[in-house]
Amino acid sequence: MSKTSEEDLVTSGHRAFAAWNPIFSLESPLRVRMKVVDELNSSLIMMDELSEQQKLDEALEGLVRRCEGFRKLNYCSSEQGSSSGVSSLAVTPPLDTINESSDRSDANNVCANQDMNAIKNDSDSENSCSDEYPMRTVDDDGVEMVIIGNYDTRIPAKLFDTILWSSAASATRQLLGFIFSDDELATHTLTGKPSPAFHGRQRPPKSQLDPDKVADVISIVQAKCSCNERVVRAAITTKCSDTARKYKRQSKKNQTI
Numbered sequence: 001m002s003k004t005s006e007e008d009l010v011t012s013g014h015r016a017f018a019a020w021n022p023i024f025s026l027e028s029p030l031r032v033r034m035k036v037v038d039e040l041n042s043s044l045i046m047m048d049e050l051s052e053q054q055k056l057d058e059a060l061e062g063l064v065r066r067c068e069g070f071r072k073l074n075y076c077s078s079e080q081g082s083s084s085g086v087s088s089l090a091v092t093p094p095l096d097t098i099n100e101s102s103d104r105s106d107a108n109n110v111c112a113n114q115d116m117n118a119i120k121n122d123s124d125s126e127n128s129c130s131d132e133y134p135m136r137t138v139d140d141d142g143v144e145m146v147i148i149g150n151y152d153t154r155i156p157a158k159l160f161d162t163i164l165w166s167s168a169a170s171a172t173r174q175l176l177g178f179i180f181s182d183d184e185l186a187t188h189t190l191t192g193k194p195s196p197a198f199h200g201r202q203r204p205p206k207s208q209l210d211p212d213k214v215a216d217v218i219s220i221v222q223a224k225c226s227c228n229e230r231v232v233r234a235a236i237t238t239k240c241s242d243t244a245r246k247y248k249r250q251s252k253k254n255q256t257i
Contacts, residue, residue, distance in 0.1 A: 133147060133148055133149055133150075133219070133220060133223070134146045134147065134148050134160065134220060135147040136157060137154075139154075143156060144156070144157040144158075145157060146160040148160075148175070148216050148217070148219075148220040149215060149216025149217075149219045149220055150215075150216065150219070151212035151213065151215060151216050153179060153212065153213045153216035153217070155175070155178045155179060156178075159178045160178075162174070163175065165224045165225055166225075167225070168221055168225040168227040168231050168232060168235065169231065169234075169235040169238075171221050171224065171225060172217060172221050172232050172235035172236060172239070173235060173238075173239045175217050175220070175221070176217065176236060176239050177239075179213055179217065180209065180210075180213070182243055182246075182247070184209070185209075185239060185240050185243040185244075186240070186243045186244045186246070186247040187206055187207065187244075188206055188207045188208060188209045188240060189206045189207075189208065189209065189237070189240050190208070190209060190214065190233060190236050190237050190240065191208055192206060192207050192208030192209075209236070209240075214236065217232065217236070218232045218233070
């Protein structure tokens with residue numbers, strides 16, 4: 001059997017099957033309905049695509065119109081500002097407010113300058129004192145002395161050079177030993193007033209250390225050790241009390257002997 005005859009046989013078979021089962025024939029109502037449904041679906045898809053494209057075009061056109069409107073608005077505002085000679089964004093406060101704020105700022109500046117000048121004067125006085133002292137000099141006997149403060153308190157230079165300035169308390173005790181005798185330190189105190197710790201007890205009265213020499217000691221220790229005055233005064237009080245106890249022990253020892 002030839003190939004052409006085989007194809008004719010298959011075609012005739014399909015036709016016979018379609019004639020036997022009308023559902024699968026091209027002219028059957030089902031096939032016609034399916035064809036119509038396919039055509040409707042394709043048309044709906046095309047309409048959806050067109051509607052989406054139309055929506056995008058409309059949105060783009062609206063955005064362009066909005067941008068053009070903003071551009072025209074800015075142009076009109078700039079034209080009005082240039083024609084009137086006044087900037088549209090500048091807002092000028094009332095004159096009274098300007099004067100009041102300027103007066104307040106001037107007063108604040110004056111107060112700040114006064115405070116800065118006072119601080120500067122205090123620092124300048126302290127720096128001048130610390131820069132001027134200690135001052136080395138030679139006395140009439142040819143001995144080199146060191147003046148440690150404004151009240152002309154002097155100690156030998158060889159003793160001054162042995163002071164350890166690493167500790168404010170140690171330097172204070174050394175200076176007191178060079179300036180005052182042990183008798184003075186044992187019988188004198190920083191203020192000369194009786195201590196409230198011994199209230200009601202019989203204590204020998206003590207005098208006050210020379211305030212000028214004490215002031216020179218405080219100033220030189222503060223300048224050299226960069227410490228607080230309270231630290232130096234506490235070291236002076238401790239040195240006096242330690243020397244007094246040492247003398248008291250020595251006197252008791254002498255009495256027993």
